[in-house]
Amino acid sequence: MVRLLPDLKDKDVLCIGVGSGEELEEILERDPRKVVAIDISGKLLEIAQSRFPQVEFLKRDMVQTGFPAESFDYVYSSLTFHYARDWDALLSEVSRILRKGGRLLFSTHHPVYWGTKNSTGISYTNQREVTLTEHAAMLPGGVEITYYNHASEESIHEALRHAEFEIQEVFCPKVQDAPLHDFTLEERERYAELRSKNERSPLFLVISAVKNQ
Numbered sequence: 001m002v003r004l005l006p007d008l009k010d011k012d013v014l015c016i017g018v019g020s021g022e023e024l025e026e027i028l029e030r031d032p033r034k035v036v037a038i039d040i041s042g043k044l045l046e047i048a049q050s051r052f053p054q055v056e057f058l059k060r061d062m063v064q065t066g067f068p069a070e071s072f073d074y075v076y077s078s079l080t081f082h083y084a085r086d087w088d089a090l091l092s093e094v095s096r097i098l099r100k101g102g103r104l105l106f107s108t109h110h111p112v113y114w115g116t117k118n119s120t121g122i123s124y125t126n127q128r129e130v131t132l133t134e135h136a137a138m139l140p141g142g143v144e145i146t147y148y149n150h151a152s153e154e155s156i157h158e159a160l161r162h163a164e165f166e167i168q169e170v171f172c173p174k175v176q177d178a179p180l181h182d183f184t185l186e187e188r189e190r191y192a193e194l195r196s197k198n199e200r201s202p203l204f205l206v207i208s209a210v211k212n213q
Helices: 024-028 042-051 087-097 153-162 185-200
Strands: 012-016 034-039 056-059 072-078 098-109 119-125 131-139 143-149 165-171 204-211
Touching: 012 024, 024 034, 034 042, 042 056, 072 087, 087 098, 087 153, 153 165, 153 204
Parallel strands: 012 034, 012 072, 034 056, 072 098
Antiparallel strands: 098 204, 119 131, 131 143, 165 204
């Protein structure tokens, strides 16, 4: 995602789902006028605040942020949107708080890979009759999460178009090149297997879009 970050000079930036703030350094290096960061975890916000005191941290829900309309020029969100079960409501809120011509950069679960994970058997259908399935997963450290999966990548694109965003760039992050000369034969085989699996079924999706309305 970092390679898609533009010069943010004189821009007001909102980070949605900031967590403990790992990516804030990259954003701050691009000279924004103001950075506001939200998350639903008070503990993670405390950690982030201790590292980046120049950022305004708020405990807010991403679907109901409470910000005035047209408050920001840029919205950034890393691996958070898939916790929303209605993307129409989510993207409508993002559009509301963005100024005209404002930009959105986010990453999310890729439906192909994450749709194969454990389903809770529950699904949610919004007013446009778009259905997302509910899934449960265990993160490293024993953290259990619940996320909501689109039927396809095109479903995510369509949700953005419905919210009157124009998609600028889409890509799936790939396994990075590794110095194979330092690997054992077994490690090279495992690396090749991992890379092939990632190409067949990417884990994540990164999208950059601009607000047209």
